[in-house]
Amino acid sequence: MSEPLADLRVAVLGVGLMGSYHAQALATRVKGVTVTVINDFFEPKAQEVAAAIPGARVVTDPIEAINAEDVDAVVIATPGKAHEDQVRACLQRGIPVLCEKPLTTDIASAYQLVQDELATGRTLIQVGFMRRFDAEYVQLRELIASGGLGNPLIVHCTHRNPDVPPHFDSEMMIRDSVVHEVDAVRFLLDEEITAVSVLKPTPTSSAPAGFHDPMIVILETESGRIATDEIFVRTGVAYEVRTEVVGEKGTATIGLDQNLIRTGTDGRWGGQISPGFVQRFDGAYHTELQRWADAARRGTVDGPGAWDGYAAVAVCEAGAEAVRTGQRVEVAMAKRS
Amino acid sequence: MSEPLADLRVAVLGVGLMGSYHAQALATRVKGVTVTVINDFFEPKAQEVAAAIPGARVVTDPIEAINAEDVDAVVIATPGKAHEDQVRACLQRGIPVLCEKPLTTDIASAYQLVQDELATGRTLIQVGFMRRFDAEYVQLRELIASGGLGNPLIVHCTHRNPDVPPHFDSEMMIRDSVVHEVDAVRFLLDEEITAVSVLKPTPTSSAPAGFHDPMIVILETESGRIATDEIFVRTGVAYEVRTEVVGEKGTATIGLDQNLIRTGTDGRWGGQISPGFVQRFDGAYHTELQRWADAARRGTVDGPGAWDGYAAVAVCEAGAEAVRTGQRVEVAMAKRS
Amino acid sequence: MSEPLADLRVAVLGVGLMGSYHAQALATRVKGVTVTVINDFFEPKAQEVAAAIPGARVVTDPIEAINAEDVDAVVIATPGKAHEDQVRACLQRGIPVLCEKPLTTDIASAYQLVQDELATGRTLIQVGFMRRFDAEYVQLRELIASGGLGNPLIVHCTHRNPDVPPHFDSEMMIRDSVVHEVDAVRFLLDEEITAVSVLKPTPTSSAPAGFHDPMIVILETESGRIATDEIFVRTGVAYEVRTEVVGEKGTATIGLDQNLIRTGTDGRWGGQISPGFVQRFDGAYHTELQRWADAARRGTVDGPGAWDGYAAVAVCEAGAEAVRTGQRVEVAMAKRS
Amino acid sequence: MSEPLADLRVAVLGVGLMGSYHAQALATRVKGVTVTVINDFFEPKAQEVAAAIPGARVVTDPIEAINAEDVDAVVIATPGKAHEDQVRACLQRGIPVLCEKPLTTDIASAYQLVQDELATGRTLIQVGFMRRFDAEYVQLRELIASGGLGNPLIVHCTHRNPDVPPHFDSEMMIRDSVVHEVDAVRFLLDEEITAVSVLKPTPTSSAPAGFHDPMIVILETESGRIATDEIFVRTGVAYEVRTEVVGEKGTATIGLDQNLIRTGTDGRWGGQISPGFVQRFDGAYHTELQRWADAARRGTVDGPGAWDGYAAVAVCEAGAEAVRTGQRVEVAMAKRS
The missing domain is CATH 3.40.50.720 (NAD(P)-binding Rossmann-like Domain)
Structure with a gap:
């Protein structure tokens, strides 16, 4: 033994x-x-x-x-x-x-x-x-890899926090929040992100002056796929992280509201949304x-590993510049040796 | 009498x-x-x-x-x-x-x-x-107007058809399909659309050469709100029209899959998606x-009325130009007298 | 012409x-x-x-x-x-x-x-x-008839009203409310109901003394299938009518909560339940x-037609007796000529 | 340290x-x-x-x-x-x-x-x-205990297995399967079960001759509440364990189909049902x-503990007798010292 x-x-x-x-x-x-x-x-x-x-x-x-x-x-x-x-x-x-x-x-x-x-x-x-260890992301990646959706063309991401500290500005939204979608998109599609653009709609009134919250981040990949990411960190609602992959043969979505306990009271049906990332990703x-x-x-x-960490830094760097300049910014990244 | x-x-x-x-x-x-x-x-x-x-x-x-x-x-x-x-x-x-x-x-x-x-x-x-007569759109507009979501900041639209005739090109996708979201966004937000951009991810392999299908259309409004619209007309799946409004105080979504008859068979739960626009909007x-x-x-x-028809023509004209040029195009529209 | x-x-x-x-x-x-x-x-x-x-x-x-x-x-x-x-x-x-x-x-x-x-x-x-004209019931009947569920064995019904007038007693619950499930079960299974039993759990505190609300009604059919019906007419919640058919090859459910407008606010997702029968069955x-x-x-x-009306009267008569006696009561019905 | x-x-x-x-x-x-x-x-x-x-x-x-x-x-x-x-x-x-x-x-x-x-x-x-360690059961018990549903009156249970070994007869369905609902009902309602009845609808054709599958088990509690349990162990579908509690102020359900990965393909939306108890209750x-x-x-x-084990044995003994005799059987149990 x-x-x-x-x-x-x-x-x-x-x-x-x-x-x-x-x-x-x-x-x-x-x-x-x-x-x-x-x-x-x-x-x-x-x-x-x-x-x-x-x-x-x-x-x-x-x-x-x-x-x-x-x-x-x-x-x-x-x-x-x-x-x-x-x-x-x-x-x-x-x-x-x-x-x-x-x-x-x-x-x-x-x-x-x-x-x-x-x-x-x-x-x-x-x-x-x-997120690479979350059962839903793992299954979604497997579904894509198995060809169940055909060639994936678009990824729609949603990332919402109920609130953040007052100093959490638009660049931090890229580096600390969107970074998760950057890695998730690379993980799901198995390719690098090559350019980043950022759209800035009317900000929520609870955002400090000059802060862009929410934003819509657009990621382009090597092969020409596009991922969109709504990042909104002062929703006042709950913690919502959702991903929909649109492929040639169908779509798949994770992070939808769960029926863990579904109530019918006071004329309404529904359930609780995850209050924070600890509950969602425990x-x-x-x-x-x-x-x-x-x-x-x-x-x-x-x-x-280290390469994934490096790629995320490179994409977020481009994202931060896109926030500042309002322009589409190409990602500066070495070829993987 | x-x-x-x-x-x-x-x-x-x-x-x-x-x-x-x-x-x-x-x-x-x-x-x-x-x-x-x-x-x-x-x-x-x-x-x-x-x-x-x-x-x-x-x-x-x-x-x-x-x-x-x-x-x-x-x-x-x-x-x-x-x-x-x-x-x-x-x-x-x-x-x-x-x-x-x-x-x-x-x-x-x-x-x-x-x-x-x-x-x-x-x-x-x-x-x-x-769509202005669809119960879900009507309720969504009322919910927005009642302030139930706070100030609406973003609208996410999805518009998918199972298939279209072979000649249905990228411009027709704007003029015949996206036109519905153009009106829906104006109806929900009660303001004009001022600029249009179009993103073109890798096309589905069933699209004829040179056709951009799917596309992501980005609409900007007078007050600075943003609407995104995924238009994909050869999904091979079914007819899907979904709208999510993201406001300062919460979100609301219509066009989600319905539980009209929900089956549990062969290890899977689920239901039918609307096969076409007639079934969805009858x-x-x-x-x-x-x-x-x-x-x-x-x-x-x-x-x-006529003004709504005119506004839709003007926005789609800008959208068609955005498809052709790859640029953000401002909408040319008269002031309402 | x-x-x-x-x-x-x-x-x-x-x-x-x-x-x-x-x-x-x-x-x-x-x-x-x-x-x-x-x-x-x-x-x-x-x-x-x-x-x-x-x-x-x-x-x-x-x-x-x-x-x-x-x-x-x-x-x-x-x-x-x-x-x-x-x-x-x-x-x-x-x-x-x-x-x-x-x-x-x-x-x-x-x-x-x-x-x-x-x-x-x-x-x-x-x-x-x-209900025979409700799209969900019609589809459910078609699904059963097509063999999609195999031989149906059990039907689970739920029938809940937010409230009723004070005089609405246990017998009226059978004759005015359960009568709809009596017909629906006959419609879905295409056979007659032969016996009725009634279970009386602890009543809700808003029921007048001596009234049994909720009740669980058990219907047996000619061929030996069983239908259960929870009838609860003072829920204070909303109007809920749900039917699940359990067959040899799978299950199908209608009357589930609908996503007509789904909100995410205040930490919760959800929607409205139909407030009354007019909204549900308009x-x-x-x-x-x-x-x-x-x-x-x-x-x-x-x-x-008339025979369906007659059968419903006969089954409800047995149901009313089952409420009074606490016994299983066989339905007294002529053979159809 | x-x-x-x-x-x-x-x-x-x-x-x-x-x-x-x-x-x-x-x-x-x-x-x-x-x-x-x-x-x-x-x-x-x-x-x-x-x-x-x-x-x-x-x-x-x-x-x-x-x-x-x-x-x-x-x-x-x-x-x-x-x-x-x-x-x-x-x-x-x-x-x-x-x-x-x-x-x-x-x-x-x-x-x-x-x-x-x-x-x-x-x-x-x-x-x-x-099940007492499953997050959904724990939350449901807490919701009941908090008074969120008012006094609970009815519990509806569903317990379905895709298949079982050929020798798994009606009594084993009580002792090995229904035993989980027996404990769950005691856990949720915090009281003892006092009587058991069993309904036997038309059996599924895959059940061996003389086996009653599915069955509907009815449990009565000390205070007069009623729990129903559909037990069906040869569904051919998947593993489904669902519980709905109906209270004076509302309902709550656990074990509903989860949106873990929700697909839209071939004209249908849906997801996988848990294939077995290991996946469901891991x-x-x-x-x-x-x-x-x-x-x-x-x-x-x-x-x-031991008392819970004893109570489950006593209720299942009554359940097995109810299967054999077709009668309502009272549970023989000592008072807790």
């Missing part, structure tokens, strides 16, 4: 909203993981999170945390500016890393990480595009973490 | 697909109407339709049909080129007319009809935008005709 | 809720009909309804109304007790009649009308089971009246 | 369909568990399952497995006849046990286990009613196991 693998010892860097969610999930729901190290630039927050996780301690310096003896793999949920150095430290030590998007905050550094990982001869970088996050941990125990990762 | 009104005696001009549908509906389902005259440039077709309608006879010349003694009102379903003269003849005789879209085939002549009708001092022209056509006839018995009309 | 048929001149007997709805529909929406005579035991109500219908006058005596020179056909919407004599007068005069359910209020008299009509050698009696009533009128102009009727 | 708890060492008894599913889930997806012992009366099957789980070995005798030094808790998925002795052995050793339903195969022995557990002064027995099983394991590490259980 073979021995069970030892637990994967994980350091979590950055324990804001996303990082503390990950730390908690890793500690309580992800099989085969022990969270040993917590790091945050705001140390009291790190202390608070570590205190709730038996076996976890705080390491103040992120690079030191990555290199701690009792760390086999790293989850990075720090601000984007910090990602480049932290991911590179993981590469240098040769341990698997799950880095929340964006991989880095500019095209050149993202591309450099792609090259750095290639130089290691291993696959160590995973980027946190959790299963996807769980699968992402479990599969990442399972792979990390074997010294690798299992999900979207 | 008052006497019941005498029946309205109607001439139907043009009895192709749409005109013979109208003639049949007027003769069998519309209260207070007698179809007395049938006209078609292809006389055998006129004879065939007239033969099935007790009391109807054929008149060979359309203008003569309009001026026949036993005609109180006219339905025009002839090719668009013929509309201008025929509508003008109705104005000259001073009788109500229901003219299928387009009102005319160019902006100048449409505008002239607007002026001609104004000169009569009466309201005699109705244009056949039947109720709207019926209401349109009944309300038009009721009004015509009182010497007027009750629905979208 | 053939002459159009003259209008059918109709007398409407009983202009309470249902009768005035019919009178109004016949006068304004049903092609080929002139309402000439209005009758009601409460004459001021008859005067009021007649005043709104050009060409209509009041006749005080119902039998006189049936026999008026300017009456070609009759719609009966008087209280059930009056039906027997009025229907018989129509048979005696040999004119078509559309009689609201119940055909009569006891089995013997209903059976006698069946015999009386047979003696005329014509088909003159139609009973107002409007189309069915219209089709019923139009087809009845079309047939009546040819001297016959086109819908459920 | 506190130390993480040691893993729970689990023995799985019985590795047929359900047991091997549990063993696999515990070994790969349930945090904090090591599967150390596998047992099955058919030893080659036990060897095969153990071989796939690092750290697991086979123990031939079930009681020996329960008492093994490296076993902290037990999952029982052996045939029902074996449950009594195995559960008792767990009680005697004082370790937590998750026993698949039925708790035992007769009322007396189930009651004895209730008493035996009481005698230990601990809560060690959990019964595998996994999340519920996972939650059940994780919560059980979390509790077992603290020496207790967290879910439906």
Whole structure:
């Protein structure tokens, strides 16, 4: 009889909203993981999170945390500016890393990480595009790949948040929100995005002056397909993420309202819309973490990689320029080697 | 006790697909109407339709049909080129007319009809935008008008046909199909459309070479709202017309798949999509005709008028140019006097 | 060219809720009909309804109304007790009649009308089971008949009203509400109902003391199939009529919530449930009246007949006894000759 | 910093369909568990399952497995006849046990286990009613408990399997299938079931002679509420489990078809129905196991207990008699001490 693998010892860097969610999930729901190290630039927050996780301690310096003896793999949920150095430290030590998007905050550094990982001869970088682990996206991709819709021609995306912090401006809508559709479209269509345009309808009155909310983002792909994305982050309604693929032989839609509990009261039928991304994608996050941990125990990762992170940075860069200029902007991206 | 009104005696001009549908509906389902005259440039077709309608006879010349003694009102379903003269003849005789879209085939002549009708001092022209009589569109407009969605910011339209004749090219997709969304958006938002752009994704392989099918049409309105319209006329699936309005306080969608009969067989649940526009809009056509006839018995009309017909021509003209040039085209339209 | 048929001149007997709805529909929406005579035991109500219908006058005596020179056909919407004599007068005069359910209020008299009509050698009696004209019921019956579900084994019915008058007791729930499922089950399965049982769960607190609301009615058919019917008439919610047929090869359901206008607001998706039977079955009533009128102009009727009325009376009689006794009651019915 | 708890060492008894599913889930997806012992009366099957789980070995005798030094808790998925002795052995050793339903195969022995557990002064027995961990059931129970539906009066259940082994007779339909609705109704309404009746419509032609499939089971509760359950185990369609609660103020339904991926192809819209219970309830099983394991590490259980197992046995005993006799049968159950 073979021995069970030892637990994967994980350091979590950055324990804001996303990082503390990950730390908690890793500690309580992800099989085969022990969270040993917590790091945050705001140390009291790190202390608070570590205190709730038996076996976890705080390491103040992120690079030191990555290199701690009792760390086999790293989850990075720090601000984007910090990602480049932290991911590179993981590469240098040769341990698997799950880095929340964006991989880095500019095209050149993202591309450099792609090259750095290639130089290691291993696959160590995973980027946190959790939708690729959502059962609906997975099935939709399979349906497309199976030819069930014929050649896909158009993708319609909808991405709505009930609200965001006041400083969440039009560029952040591209880099933090639309980035998910950028990756989803690449995942579903298996090709690169080559140009971005942005339409700016009358903004909602709850948007600060000068902010464009909602917007309609138009993505063009290598082969000439088009994806549209309505991004609206102050709807006041709920969290809605919907994708419809229109193919030559039919259409398929995911993210529609679910009948989980359907009521008939006061003259109306209906149900609750997902209040936030945690409720909508909790299963996807769980699968992402479990599969990442399972792979990390074997010294690798299992999900979207450095190239996907780089491509997303490049497309969002073009998107941000399209917001600023009002023009269609071509994506500047290297050929994949 | 008052006497019941005498029946309205109607001439139907043009009895192709749409005109013979109208003639049949007027003769069998519309209260207070007698179809007395049938006209078609292809006389055998006129004879065939007239033969099935007790009391109807054929008149060979359309203008003569309009001026026949036993005609109180006219339905025009002839090719668009013929509309201008025929509508003008109705104005000259001073009788109500229901003219299928387009009102005319160019902006100048449409505008002239607007002026001609104004000169009569009466309201005699109705244009056949039947969606304004569909219960779902009516409710959606009321919901918007009531403020239930807050200020509407975006309208997403989908318009899909299972198939079209081979000669149905990209410009016809604008003038014959998108024209319905042009009117629907004006109806829902109560303002004019000021610019049109057209996106052309990879065409479906069943489209003839050089035809852009599907397309995504982008409409901008006076106040800065944006409407998108996916027009796809060779889906091979069914007839789908869907509209989602996104407002500051919520969204509303019409044209979703209906549960009229929902089956669970062979491992799948589902239902039938409307096979064609007649099935989808039969109720709207019926209401349109009944309300038009009721009004015509009182010497007027009750629905979208000459101005709506003119505006649709102007927007579609811009749309056709946008298809040809690939550019955003501003709509050339007079101010409403 | 053939002459159009003259209008059918109709007398409407009983202009309470249902009768005035019919009178109004016949006068304004049903092609080929002139309402000439209005009758009601409460004459001021008859005067009021007649005043709104050009060409209509009041006749005080119902039998006189049936026999008026300017009456070609009759719609009966008087209280059930009056039906027997009025229907018989129509048979005696040999004119078509559309009689609201119940055909009569006891089995013997209903059976006698069946015999009386047979003696005329014509088909003159139609009973107002409007669901047979609802598009969903018609499609469901066709689906069953086509074998699409295999042999149907079970029918689940739901019949809910938002509220009823205070005197609406458990027996009335059988005779006035469940009667529609009795006919629908016979229509869908094409066989007779042979026994009835009634289950009485805890009543809703808004039901008067001693009233059983809701109830579950169990119908057994000749061939051994079973139909269940939840009847709940004080839900406070809306009007819900749903039918699910369970067959050997699959299931089909009608009356599900419709997406006519689907909103997403305040964290919830949903739509309106039909507030009442008029909204739910307006189309069915219209089709019923139009087809009845079309047939009546040819001297016959086109819908459920005297036998269907008789069968419904017999089953409801058994149902009422089942309510009283708490026992399973077999239906006493003649064999069809 | 506190130390993480040691893993729970689990023995799985019985590795047929359900047991091997549990063993696999515990070994790969349930945090904090090591599967150390596998047992099955058919030893080659036990060897095969153990071989796939690092750290697991086979123990031939079930009681020996329960008492093994490296076993902290037990999952029982052996045939029902074996449950009594195995559960008792767990009680005697004082370790937590998750026993698949039925708790035992007769009322007396189930009651004895209730008493035996009481005698230990601990809560060690959990019964595998996994629906209590399904998010939809949990939300429905919360909605009822919150008063959102008013007093619940009726529960409508539907339970359909695509197929079953040939020997699955009417009594097994009660004991193995309806048992889930028995527990679900008790869970939702928080009261005991007091009587059972069974209706037997025309059986499906794929049912062996003398088998009643489908059946309609009627459950009455202490307070007078009624639950209906359509049980149909050879539908040939898919796995459908639906529950509608009808309350004084409204209704709520769970188990409706989900829009996970909704297609529009070939003139139809629709989606896949869950093919089997594993797909439908995978999340519920996972939650059940994780919560059980979390509790077992603290020496207790967290879910439906011995009393719930006993009540289900008592109601199913009455149900089986109702099938045999065609009569309403009262449930023989002790008062809860």
